[in-house]
Amino acid sequence: MSKIADILQKNESELLTDWMKEQLAAVRRRDLMNDTDLRTQSTELLREITQAARNGNVTDIGSPEWTGVRERLSEISRSRAKQGFSPEETATFVFSLKQPLFRRLRAEFGKDADALFSETWNATILIDKLGLMTFAAFVTAKEQIIAHQAEEMLELSTPVVKLWQGIVAVPLIGTLDSNRTQVVMESLLGTIVNTNSKIAIIDITGVPAVDTLVAQHLLKTITAAKLMGAECILSGIRPQIAQTIVHLGINLTDIITKATMADALAIALQKTGRAVVRVEKVAAKAGEGNQKEAVNGIETAERKRA
Amino acid sequence: MERIPILRMGDFLLVTIQVDMHDQLAMTLQDDLTNAIAKHSSHGVLIDISSLEIVDSFIGRMLANISGMARILDAQTVLVGMQPAVAITLVELGMSMPGVRTALNVEAGMELLRELVSATRVEMGDEDSEV
Numbered sequence: 001m002s003k004i005a006d007i008l009q010k011n012e013s014e015l016l017t018d019w020m021k022e023q024l025a026a027v028r029r030r031d032l033m034n035d036t037d038l039r040t041q042s043t044e045l046l047r048e049i050t051q052a053a054r055n056g057n058v059t060d061i062g063s064p065e066w067t068g069v070r071e072r073l074s075e076i077s078r079s080r081a082k083q084g085f086s087p088e089e090t091a092t093f094v095f096s097l098k099q100p101l102f103r104r105l106r107a108e109f110g111k112d113a114d115a116l117f118s119e120t121w122n123a124t125i126l127i128d129k130l131g132l133m134t135f136a137a138f139v140t141a142k143e144q145i146i147a148h149q150a151e152e153m154l155e156l157s158t159p160v161v162k163l164w165q166g167i168v169a170v171p172l173i174g175t176l177d178s179n180r181t182q183v184v185m186e187s188l189l190g191t192i193v194n195t196n197s198k199i200a201i202i203d204i205t206g207v208p209a210v211d212t213l214v215a216q217h218l219l220k221t222i223t224a225a226k227l228m229g230a231e232c233i234l235s236g237i238r239p240q241i242a243q244t245i246v247h248l249g250i251n252l253t254d255i256i257t258k259a260t261m262a263d264a265l266a267i268a269l270q271k272t273g274r275a276v277v278r279v280e281k282v283a284a285k286a287g288e289g290n291q292k293e294a295v296n297g298i299e300t301a302e303r304k305r306a
Numbered sequence: 307m308e309r310i311p312i313l314r315m316g317d318f319l320l321v322t323i324q325v326d327m328h329d330q331l332a333m334t335l336q337d338d339l340t341n342a343i344a345k346h347s348s349h350g351v352l353i354d355i356s357s358l359e360i361v362d363s364f365i366g367r368m369l370a371n372i373s374g375m376a377r378i379l380d381a382q383t384v385l386v387g388m389q390p391a392v393a394i395t396l397v398e399l400g401m402s403m404p405g406v407r408t409a410l411n412v413e414a415g416m417e418l419l420r421e422l423v424s425a426t427r428v429e430m431g432d433e434d435s436e437v
Contacts, residue, residue, distance in 0.1 A: 189390030196410055224393040229386060229408035229415070 003108070003119055004101075004126070005053035008046070011104045016046055018100030026096055027089045041076055046097075048072050049130075059125045061133070073130060074137040081141035090138045094131045101127070158184045160191040167268045168197045169261070171236075173206030181217035185224055192230045199268040200225050203261050205236030215250040222255055231271070233257075235264035310335045312342050318350040318419060319343065319381075324357045332368040339372060343379045349426070350419040351376050354412055356387030366401040373406045382422040383407065386415035 008015065019042055024035070048069045056065025073094070080090045101123050109116040158180065163169050168191050170184060192200060202218065204210070210218075222232040235258040237245075245252060258264040269275060308331060313320040319342055321335070343351065353369070373383040386409045396403065407422070409415035 185394055186390060189393060192410070193390060198410065198414070220397045223402045224390070224397045227385075227393040227396055227403060227406075227408055228388045228390065229410040 003115075004058050004105075004123055005050065007101075007104050007108055007119075008050040008053055012046065012050065015097075015100050015104060016043060018103065019046070019097050022096035022099055023093060026092045032083050032085060045069070045072055045076065053126075058122050059129075061126065061129045069130070070133065073134055077134045077137035078141040081138050082145065087135065087138055091131055091135055094127060094134050098124070098127045154180060154183050158187055160187050162191075162195055162197070163201070163265060164269065164272075164274075166195075166197050166272050167199045167201065167265070168192060168195055169201040169203060169264075171203045171206060171261075175209070176207060176214045176217050178217065181221065185221045188221060189224060189228060192225060192228060198230055199233065199271060200230050201233045201235055201261065201264045201268060203236040203264070204234065204241070205238070205261070207236075207241075210241050210244055212248055212250060215245065215248070215252075219252075219255075231256075233264045233268060235259070235261050308334075309338065312338055314342070314346055314348070317348060317423065318352060318416075319346070319348045320352050320354070322354040322357075326360050327358065327365045327368075329364055332365055336368060336372055336375070340375050340379065343376055343381050348381050349423045351381050351383045352412065352415050352419055353383065353385050354387050354415075355385060355392070356389065356411070358392060359389060361392050361395055363399050363401065366396050366399060366403070370401070370403050370406055373403075377405075382419060382426075384409055384415045384419050384422075386410065386412055 016039075020035075020039060023038065023042070052061075052066045052069050056063050060066075061070065076093070077090060080093070102120060105116060105119050105123060109119065157174060158170065158172070160168055160170050168188070170188050172184065174180070176184075188200060188202075191197070202221065204218070207214065218234065222234070225232045233256045234252070237257055237259060256264075256267065258267065266276070308325075310321060310323055310325075310331065313322075319339070321339065323335075325331070327335075339351065342348070351372075353372070355369075358365075369385060373385070376383045384407045385403075388408065407418060409418050
């Protein structure tokens, strides 16, 4: 058994005081964590390390005796990643234990060079391993945050809006890849069912480029909507994109395409038996007794079916 | 043997698929439906698949086939209530079902079917008057 465990146990309070001093000298982030919390964290971790060093092998932190230390360290590392500590600051938390520990070892062994060397060696291995683990946990936590944000962005970036009774629209912004298309497709089809919409307008004004893959994704979405009984209108096709589509030989002839969302809405209203009429005409026609409602200067009238 | 009921509503036949289709069931439905169209000389078929949650390429092709067969027997087919997941699956399988008419729900499907059938009937009426 290594002497490190004894030293840790015997000098716990001194070690802790020194460690705290080292930490505060190296990193001062009072904005992220106050001294009391830091002290609690350090105390708990040191206690776990002492416990594990007494029960198990000091240099093998993969063994079951070290589970407690590993869990606590990962937890600390994760919380620091979320709080916004830098990688350097997080690594320093563990590495700053090295100097106080070495000082204790020196005081303990004094002139016994052999023993001092072997124990220092063990202590170095231990702290390096703990440091590496801290860093790994830190990076994992950061990656999780990034993945989570990417997922959120995916959902935020594809809203499906209801334009009118029975008409929904998806304004697409950004590049379309397979993942996004899947999300767009699912949310669009879901909304079609929920709102009972017969017409869906897909607006690609915000799509920077259309290549064969993007076109294929769009066609898939449109076909799926058609299978469910809804019709799709593709709008917001810029001149360059129209050129690209023709040059690439993409066949969009079966699909209604419009240059602007306004044109698409007009055709959608027409297809659902509605029309937009000027207000003056409404006033003139009001005497005729047609059922109409005025909405912000425009007016829609159900077209009488022949 | 398990069968999918085919209901007759005047000129139309109504098929509601409420169980997950297996191949034998699909073949039986195909048989029964074509027979029923011929027997009742129906002009429209409405297939409601709103409860269908799992499809494979066979079922997809079968649905397309039924539509084709009905057309030969002078009946219009409308497929209604396809679930988003089913639509995505069919598209991923490369089945866009051209020539199959679809509607969001039974109500919209009935309306479409009436339109389709009345269109063919008017033509017949015109022919009669010309004679």
